[in-house]
Amino acid sequence: MKGILRGIFLAILFGSTSLSCKHNPKIKGDLLLTNVNIIDIQSGEIDYGQQVVIEGNRITHRLEGHEESDFEAIKTVNAGNKFLIPGLWDMHTHPDDPEVWRMQPPMEAKDRLLPLFVIHGVTGIRDMGGDLNLVKRWREQYSDGKLLAPKIFACGPLLDGPNPMWDGSAGIDGPEKVEQVVDSLMAEGIDFLKVYSLLPRDTYMALSRYANSLDFPFVGHVPFTVLPSEAANTGMKSQEHLLEILKECSAQIPDKLLKEIRGMKDGVQKSVAANNFRIGSYDAGQANALFGLFAEKEIWHCPTLSMWQKNAWFEEELKKDKELFAYLPKYLQAYWTPKYNDHLQNRDNQEYINVKKRLYQLYLEMVRDMHNKGVMLLAGTDMGANPLCFPGIGLHNELKTLVQAGLSPHEALKTATTHPVDFLEIEEDYGSVEVGKVADLVLLDKNPLDNIANLQYVFAVLRDGKFIGPKEIQEIKTSTKAVNAAGDWTEDELK
Ligand SMILES: [Zn+2]
Structure with missing residues (x-):
């Protein structure tokens, strides 16, 4: 009563x-x-x-x-x-990064990466390239209760030019091959297409036309031969890593410098010279006009800032992250070292490292300006081959860099919750309590x-709906460390 x-x-x-x-x-x-x-x-x-x-x-x-x-x-x-x-979303991940296949990782070792997303609050990921069969296996194991995994949206192989950059990509031989490749991937159940850097211009254009005619989303790297504005005008739904923006918003490299650069024997020297010129001639006004176009066309951006940051300050960041290595399988511990990793070469070239640091500062500015122009941002880590982009914790780092760029914590949180859900068009089921x-x-x-x-x-x-409490989280951490320490991979296995 x-x-x-x-x-x-x-x-x-x-x-x-x-x-x-x-x-x-x-x-x-x-x-x-x-x-x-x-x-x-x-x-x-x-x-x-x-x-x-x-x-x-x-x-x-x-x-x-x-x-x-x-x-x-x-x-x-x-x-x-x-x-x-x-739940948080990491919108750029590669738990099975083709770049790392050369390390011959055991399948079970890759499996162990997935619970690490979830226990750090990342309950959904966009898989931006890897073996589609493995993704299907992870989904199956999850529904069978055998593996704790986030919800996965996946693209399968990268769509690259005839001589792809990485193993496992679909190298498209020409514009006339586009339909066949897209049809076969769609038949395998991909959620979206991912285009890659080496895709020739005419093949990219054919692909964008075909994907648009099917109303099927395509995202990815703006190819080297396409400008970000062109990618936006042809409907690429999300652009990754801020690629090619600097190229579009800086002055043309003058003939004299271009000739000098071409004469350089060392690739690192070439990239230092080109990037120094571009950073120096970056035109924020032109960039803001481009960002206005992105906003108008509703083109999303996944800047993966933490990936750029971890790379530029690798030595310093490594000291901070050292103890997190225990959570990684051995093959990835090895791959995240200069001995194997393409992204960690020439660390003793101070000029080259300085360019990376200057680029990162510029990327922070770009992201701030994009955000102010109303460009929709997605949080993504590029977890996989890239050193120190940890599954789970890496997403926390990405949100910190977005705050560093000028977003409020609230705005940064949106890039990992409501924005991904809007982007994936799953707002009926996700994105709020x-x-x-x-x-x-x-x-x-x-x-x-x-x-x-x-x-x-x-x-x-x-x-x-399954409650993973402090006790379970600790158990997963402890057992992951133990299995990794026992090791199911050694360097000797590399042929
Ligand atoms: Zn990636």
Whole structure:
């Protein structure tokens, strides 16, 4: 009786519907979270002291903390005023990077990368190139309960020119071959197409026409022979790594310098000279006009800033990240060293390293200007071959670099939650803590709106409604380290 009275009183006071709770049948669910502060990523507002009920993999109820509730949940977790956000997305990953195939990694070692995303709150990824069969295997193992994995959207092989840059790519022999290649990949169940740097101009144009005629998304590297504005005008849905923007927004290299550069024997020297000229003649006004076009055409950008940063400051960053290596399988530990890694060559050439650092500073400016122009940004790490882009934690780093570029923590959070969900057109099921949506959620000890670094305080993760608490997270960390240390790969195996 007392309870009902209190319910009526609160209903009047708060205009809530709590009264109905006592008269409705019991609310049943698999999991009840109490005392959660829910962050609405869209508005940046926080609803304090909420209760959330999950049944199966969906959120079925959300109630104010004061509402009288008559729950029957299999498991109840008092979240003690922790912060609940929708699961994070890493929009540029390669858990099976073709660039790393030369290390002959065992399949099971690649599998061990996937739980690392989830335990750091990354419940969804865009796989930007790798073996499609492996992606299918990961999805299967996940649904069979054998592997903790994020939700994966994948493109399979990279679409490159006749002599592709990396193993496993689909090298397209000419514009007339485009339809056949695209049709066969679509038949295999890819989610989107990814174009790559060496795609010749006429083949790229044929591909964009065909993909547009099918209304099928294509994304990727702006090829060397295409300008970012042309890629935008031909409907490339997302552009990666800020590639070719500098080329379009800097002065043409004058003939005299071009001749000098061509005469240089050393490729590193060539790239230093060309980049120094371009950085020096970068025209922010021209760039802003280009960014206006991106915004108008609704072209998304995934700048992968942390990848550029980790590379430019590799030695310093390595010291900070050293202990995280234990979570990586041995083949990747080896690949993230100058001994094997293409991205870590010529580290003793100070001029070359300085150019990388200057480029990164310029990229921060570009991202700030893009954001101010209303270009939609996606958070992505390029996890895979690129050193120190860790699965899971790497995404936290990416959001820090976006804040460094000038986004607020709230805006940075959007690039890993609501933006990916809009981009993937799955907003009915993901991107917020709302009734009816899939329970891919992250419970944080501290508020990430106050400081983006608070993402490191993951208390628990929900993946398809399954609660992965502190104990489970610790178990996964410990066992991953142990299996990696025992090792299922040695350098001797390399032929
Ligand atoms: Zn990539």
